[in-house]
Amino acid sequence: MKKTIYLLCLFIVTAVSAQKTDEEQLKSIYTAALTEGKAYDWLNYLSNQVGGRLSGSVQAQQAVDYTKLQLDELGLDKVWLQPVMVPKWNRGLPEFAYFETDPGITTNVPICALGGSVATPYGGIKANVVEVKSMDDLAILGKQRLEGRIVFFNRPMDPANISTFESYSGCVDQRYSGAAEAAKYGAVGIIVRSMNLRLDDYPHTGSMSYGDLAVDKRIPAAAISTNAADLLSISLRLNPDVNFYFKQNCEQLEDVQSYNVIGEIKGSTYPDEIMVVGGHLDSWDLGDGSHDDGAGCVQSMEVLHLLKKTGYKPKRTLRVVLFMNEENGLRGGNEYAAVAKKKKETHVFALESDSGGFTPRGFSFDCSEENLAKIQAWKPLFEPYLIHMFVKGHSGADIGPLKNDKMVLAGLRPDSQRYFDHHHAENDTFEHVNKRELELGAASMASLVYLVDTYGIVGTK
Template identity: 70%
Template sequence: MKNLLLTFLIIFSIKGTAQSADAKEDSLFLKKIYQTALLDGKSYAWLDHLSNQIGARLSGSMNAQRAVTWAEKELKEVGLDKVWLQSVMVPKWTRGITEFAYIETAPGITTNAPICALGGSVPTPIGGIKASVVEVKGLEDLRKLGTSNIEGKIVFYNRPMQADLINTFEAYGGCVDQRYAGAEEAAKFGAIGVIVRSMNLRKDDFPHAGSMSYGNLTDMEKIPAAAISTNGADLLSSMLTLNPKIKFLMNMNCRTWKDVESHNVIGEIKGSEFPDEYMVIGGHLDSWDLGDGSHDDGAGVVQSMEVLRLFKEIGYKPKRSIRVVLFMNEENGLRGGKKYAEIAKNKAENHVFALESDAGGFTPRGFSFDCSNTSFSKVQQWKPLFEPYLIHYFVQGGSGADIGPLKKDGIVLAGLRPDSQRYFDYHHAENDTFDAVSKRELELGAATMTSLVYLFDKYGIK
C-alpha cells in the first residue's frame, strides 16, 4: 500500500513538474511574441498602405480589387507555403453623388441635416422626396400608429444605443434592427422613406452607414433609407416636438448593380505534424465607403496577416496548418465567409479552430469563445499567461461573422475583444480613418492573437 502511494506521489510530482516547465516555456514564448510585435511589427505599416494608398473598399469596387491584389502580394512576400485567391460573387452597390437633406420649418426656411444612404437602399426620385415626418422609437411603434398615421410620410427611427450598457456591442445589437429592417416594415404601412438614427454613442455630425434589407418587397414597394447623425437626430426630434408639421427633404442617388466577381485572399503555413488540421485567422478586407475602413476592418486584416508573419519571424513551425483568410463582403452580404465555409465543407477539410478580429484596432482585452465547456475550461487555464499583458477577458459567447459559417461540433471559434468604448464612434462612418488607430494598440492586438493561436496549436483542441 505504501509503495502504491509512493508511486502515485511520484507520478503527480512528475506531472506537476512538466506542467510547470510548460508554463515557463509558454510564458517566455509569449514574451517573445509581444517583443517582436512591438519592436519589429509590420501591422501598422500595412494598415497605412491599405488605408491611405487604397482607401475605402466597398464590395464590388475598384478599391476592393486593388486591396485583393495588394494583400496577395504582401502575403507572398512573407514567405508562406501557399497563397491563393478564392473566387466569390459579391453584390455591387454605389452611393453616387453625395446625399443631401434638410429640415423645413416653413416655406423657404430650412436647416441642413447630415445623412448618408444605407447600403442597399434604392435612390430617391430625381430632386428627392419631401414629406412630413413621424418619429418612432422602434419597429413595434409602427403597428401602434397604423397606416393612417404613416402613409405618405417619412418614418424617423430615433431609438439610441443604450448608454448604460458597458458592452457597447450589446447596445448596438439592441437598436440595429431599426436600421436593417426599418425600411421594409415602414413600407408596409405606406411610408415613402425612412431616416434612422446612427448607431453611435457619441454626439457628432457623422452619419453612420450600414446594411439594410427590403425582405420580400418588390422593386415597386421599396423606399429610400438613410442614416442621420446623432446630432442631426436630436435636432430633428426637438424640432418635431416644437412643430409636428415640419417637413424633411432627402435626395439620394445610390444604385444597385449586378453581382460581380471578387476574391477571398488566403495564405497558409503547412503544419509539421497535423497538416490536415486547419486553424484560421481572419478579418474582412471590404469596408464601407465613407472613411477608409481602418478600424472596420483594416485593423483585423493586418493583425491576421501579422500572426503568420510573426511565426515566420520568430521561427515557430506550427504543428497544424495555419491559414490567414481575408474575407470579402462581410459588410453587405457575408459572401466571402459563406464561400470559404462551403468550399471547406466540399473538400472535407478538418477545421479545428478559427479566430476573427473585427472589433477595431483598440487595446485588446481578451477573447470570446464559441465552443464546448470542455474547450473553454482549457482556455481558462491559459489566462494567467495573458495577465501580464492586461488581457483578462475570457468569456463564452460569439466569435465573428465571417468564421460563423464554419461552426460545427468540435471546432473552437474565437473573437478578439478589444476595448469597445470608442468603436462605435467610428463604425461605418467618415471618421473611420488611419489617424484614429493607435500603432501600439494595433500591435498589442496582433501579439495577443498570435499568442492564442500558438497555445491552441501547441496543445490542440479538446
C-alpha cells in the first residue's frame, strides 16, 4: 500500500514538473518560430508563385488550393473549404492618364482604377479638373462648378498621427464614397489622392462604392500617386483651366464561387468552445499582396504549427480561417459567421492579423473591461519580446461579424509606420517583408492564443 502511494505521488510530482511554466511555453514558441517556422516559406510561395489574389481570379483559387494543401500537411484534425460567392471585378488593360496645362502641353501621371469602378468610355474622358479637400467642398461648389468636370479629391493622410491607421481613417471616405457624391453634382469622373504618407509614384487602389446610384449614373474613379497629386495641385494653382484625361478598362462580372480555407485542432477539454485565428487570403492585383494580407494568413497558419511543434494540446477547439474577399466585399467573413450561427457554434475568441508583417508591438481588443483587465495581466510575459501594447480598439474586419457581448475579438498590432507605403499598391511585394519581423508576429499570436486557451476568458469554463 505504501509503495502504491509512493508511486502515485512520484507520478503526480513528475507530471507537474513536466508541465511548462507560461514563461517557458512562450520561450519555446518564440524559439520555434525563429528557428523552425514555416511562415516565410509559405509567404514566398503565395507571393512569388501565385501573386496578386483578387477575389474571383485564377490566382485566388490557386491560393485556396495551396493553403489547403499546407494545412493538410500539418496533420490537423480537420481541414476543409467553405464555399462562398464572391464578386469578380477585372482591371483590364493598364490605365493611362495625363493633365494638359495648355493645348498640346501634357504631363503623364500614374493612376490606377479603384476597385469596383466602372470603365471610362472607349476613348477615355477629358475634362476640366476641379480640386476639393472634402465632401463638404462638393456642396459648396455645387452643380454649377462641378457638372461636366473631373473632381480631384486631394486630402492627404495626416502626418501628425503616430497611428497611421488613424490617418488612413481620416481620409479614406473620399476614396470609398467620392464617386457616388461627385456624380450627384454632375461630375464625369473622379481622381483621388492615394492613401499614402510617403511621396512616391505608386498609385494605391482600394474599394469604392456607388451606394444606391443607378448603373447609368456611375462615373469612373481612379487613384493618383502622391507625387502626381502634388504636381497636379500646384499646376491648378497656376492655371485653374487645367484639363485631365484618363482611360481605364475595368469591368464588373457576375459573382463566382470561391472558398474560405479552414483548419482545425479539436479541443481536448472544451471542444465546443471555438477559438479562431485568421487573415484574408484575397488581395488586390497590383502587387502580390505580401503585407496585405499574405502575412496575416501565413502567421495564422503558423499559430497552429507552433503550438503543435511545442507539444501544446489546446483545451478549446482552435481554428485557422483564411477568409476570402475582405478587400471588396467581406463575403468570406460574413459567410463564416452565418454558418457558425446556423450551426449554433460557440465562439469565445477570435484573433486577426491584417496590418502587415512588420515588427509586432502588441494587440488591440474589442471586449469587456473585465476581459481586458484579465488579458493585460499577461503583459509582463510579453515584455522580453518587446510586446507592450494591450489596448482597447479595432480587431479585424473578417472576425467582426462574429462579435457578441461575451467573446473577445483581438487584432495583432505591428509597427504601422511603413504599412501605407505598400498598402494596395504595386510595391506590396515579398522583398518588403522582413523574415524575423514576420516570425515574431506569428509567435506573438501563438503566445496570446496559448494564454487565452489555458486560462479562458471571463464567462468561459
